[in-house]
Amino acid sequence: MNYPAKWRKWGLVEVKHEPVLLEEVLEGLSVRPGGIYVDGTVGLGGHSEALLRASSPDGFLFGFEWDEASLRRAAKRLSAFAGRFRLFRANFAEAPEILKREGVEADGILLDLGLSSFLLEGSGRGFSFLREEPLDMRMDTRLRMKASDLVNRLSYPQLVELLKTYGEEPRAAKIARAIVEARKKKRIETSAELARLIERTVRPRKRGEHPATLTFQALRIAVNRELENLEKFLAEAPDLLKPGGRLAIISFHSLEDRLVKKAFREDSRLRVLTKKPIRPSEDEIKRNPRARSARLRVAERCAP
Ligand SMILES: C[S@@+](CC[C@H](N)C(=O)[O-])C[C@H]1O[C@@H](n2cnc3c(N)ncnc32)[C@H](O)[C@@H]1O
Missing domain, CATH: 1.10.150.170 (Putative methyltransferase TM0872, insert domain)
Structure with missing residues (x-):
């Protein structure tokens, strides 16, 4: 349905976004209580919420999202975890630099690339x-x-x-x-x-x-500039990880997936944990057709 743009701006139209490959991400990142996690694509906060829940009671999350309206919605959704997260309105390509300045070393980093249902259906920006x-x-x-x-x-x-x-x-x-x-x-x-x-x-x-x-x-x-941002992130993110820390990336088309596959393979700081990308189950695709083309790859930071 086409809603008036101002309804969306006022938050009167709520669009739900179901996080893709959620169990697989939590398992891939080996999320544990007290861990430090980075979500580079917070969106509406679905994966962020799950990361905070799975790392309870004292895990911490740094979240990056460059769309202001999504970030506002995510902050509201995560308010129950106050004190355990910080959100930045920034490009994830800048995340390694920002977090290095803060002295952060992460146990797990996630990128869930592509569009959220909110951007596609609720932003009014012609996606x-x-x-x-x-x-x-x-x-x-x-x-x-x-x-x-x-x-x-x-x-x-x-x-x-x-x-x-x-x-x-x-x-x-x-x-x-x-x-x-x-x-x-x-x-x-x-x-x-x-x-x-x-x-x-x-x-x-x-x-x-x-x-x-x-x-x-x-x-x-x-x-x-999606491919440029991803390339910059892939080059710098491994240095943000503790030894044994994990990097999980969900991509939605072959241009992205190719970059991730190549970077994981060729980066001597990383050990690839997914020889083949993890795909959503038939059940997930039935429940959430947007998951259809999702591919998850996970790598682990080697000891220096
Ligand atoms: C697929 S959605 C993420 C959905 C989220 N995992 C959830 O469960 O709600 C991707 C999000 O990443 C954001 N995004 C894409 N490229 C970005 C970038 N370079 N920096 C920051 N955010 C980005 C988009 O604005 C979008 O909200």
């Missing part, structure tokens, strides 16, 4: 091709570039490159051509306008997938 919303796609509204800037300003070759690099979209040239033609008549301003244009241009690649899926993925990754 979903099913909604008529401004084509924004910034997870952090302090970022300067919106998806509409890319769609309306990039040249044809730049659009092709973006769709290929961040969407692995085989029909990149056709879609880029349609965008360039359409914007000669009128700027493309909303998510639904872009989705309709792509629907008219190409067919779905497979049953059940919207033809604009990869274009929306590409724009979102570019706007939020």
Whole structure:
């Protein structure tokens, strides 16, 4: 349903987000009472809450989330654990630096990448091709570039490159051509306008997938510099871990998963604990279809 944007701002529309692979994350991170944990993608606080509960009575959590509205909701949700957590409105790529300054050494670090149900359905920022919303796609509204800037300003070759690099979209040239033609008549301003244009241009690649899926993925990754942030984090996070501390990362598409797999394999500070990524059970996918493409990889910090 399309709610008025101000309802969302006032918190009148509550969107639930079920944390993905929850048991597997707690087990992978080997959460214990008194441990120190970092959640780099707090979202609505589902995993954070579980980490605090499993590390009761005295575990501590440092949480990072760059979307202000999500962070506000998470803080409310975690209020029962007051004194046992600190939340930062910051990019997780900055987390290693911030926490090193604080002298933190962690027992476990989690990233649950991608979109929350709140961003997708409740933020009003054009993440979903099913909604008529401004084509924004910034997870952090302090970022300067919106998806509409890319769609309306990039040249044809730049659009092709973006769709290929961040969407692995085989029909990149056709879609880029349609965008360039359409914007000669009128700027493309909303998510639904872009989705309709792509629907008219190409067919779905497979049953059940919207033809604009990869274009929306590409724009979102570019706007939020998702791969750059993940790469920076992967290079620095192992130094935040105590020997034996664990790093767990849930990714939702192969571009992210490839980076995680490669970094875990090639990093001499880490020992890989998941030869194959852990996938959600059939039951979880039935309960929470958003979990369908989730892949969890876990690594352990080696002794120096
Ligand atoms: C899949 S959701 C996390 C959901 C959360 N685990 C829960 O159970 O509620 C991913 C969250 O990470 C946030 N995020 C993505 N990239 C980020 C970054 N570079 N820095 C900080 N937060 C980020 C998004 O804003 C989103 O709220």
